[in-house]
Amino acid sequence: MKTSLVCLLILLACSALFADDKYVNETLGFEISSPTPGAISGTYQSAIFYLPAVDGFAANVNVQAQDFTGTMDQYKTVSETQFKAAGIKVLNSKSDQGVLTIEYQGKMGNYDLHWYAKAYQKAGRVYLVTATALQTRWNDQGPALIKSVNTFKLK
Numbered sequence: 001m002k003t004s005l006v007c008l009l010i011l012l013a014c015s016a017l018f019a020d021d022k023y024v025n026e027t028l029g030f031e032i033s034s035p036t037p038g039a040i041s042g043t044y045q046s047a048i049f050y051l052p053a054v055d056g057f058a059a060n061v062n063v064q065a066q067d068f069t070g071t072m073d074q075y076k077t078v079s080e081t082q083f084k085a086a087g088i089k090v091l092n093s094k095s096d097q098g099v100l101t102i103e104y105q106g107k108m109g110n111y112d113l114h115w116y117a118k119a120y121q122k123a124g125r126v127y128l129v130t131a132t133a134l135q136t137r138w139n140d141q142g143p144a145l146i147k148s149v150n151t152f153k154l155k
Contacts, residue, residue, distance in 0.1 A: 023047070043067065049148065051133075051141060057111055059133035059141045061148045068126040075119060075126055076100050105135055114138040116146050122154050 024031040034047070048062040068075055072095055079102065083090055088106030095101075100119040107113070117130040129152045131145030 046127075051144070054137055054141075055134055057134050057137075059131070059137065059145060061129065061131045061145055063152065064128045064130070066126045066128060067124060068121070069124050072098055072100050072119065072121055072126075075121070076102075079119075112136070114142065116142065116149055118149055118152065120152070120154050127152070127154060 021034045022031055023034065043064060043066045046063045046065050048060055050058040050060045052058065070078075076093065076095060079100075080090055080093065083104055083106070086106065086108075088104050088108075090102060090104045092101070092103040098121060101117070102119075103114075103116045105112070105114045112135040113132055114135045115130055115132050117128060120127045120129075129149045131142070131149045133141045133145060
């Protein structure tokens with residue numbers, strides 16, 4: 001009996017170690033495993049989390065994986081050039097220990113938006129974690145969105 005119990009515990013531990021990537025939401029009472037893509041390359045949204053829609057827009061946090069082999073300074077330059085071309089104003093931008101943090105605002109489509117983003121680099125990829133809300137709602141929703149972005153960790 002002891003041997004069976006030990007084997008069962010070992011199997012459970014192994015299954016936990018090799019489980020699919022899982023998102024668990026204790027607040028709403030659900031969990032979901034992420035789909036496993038084939039070969040991973042290019043740019044794609046890996047995860048998106050929404051707040052309830054207010055004034056016709058659902059504030060959100062998303063994680064985007066991007067192929068990028070340059071330095072973080074180069075990534076910052078490329079990003080800020082793209083923002084300028086799109087008429088988006090950079091409010092703050094700093095690089096600290098290889099993590100780029102950018103806060104910016106501007107018009108996209110019919111919305112005046114506010115963003116807060118962090119970019120992390122690992123193995124030829126940049127992981128961009130971005131919070132987005134209406135500019136008029138940033139004071140209310142921004143703190144929760146920033147808190148979420150700041151919990152991101154590379155494994």
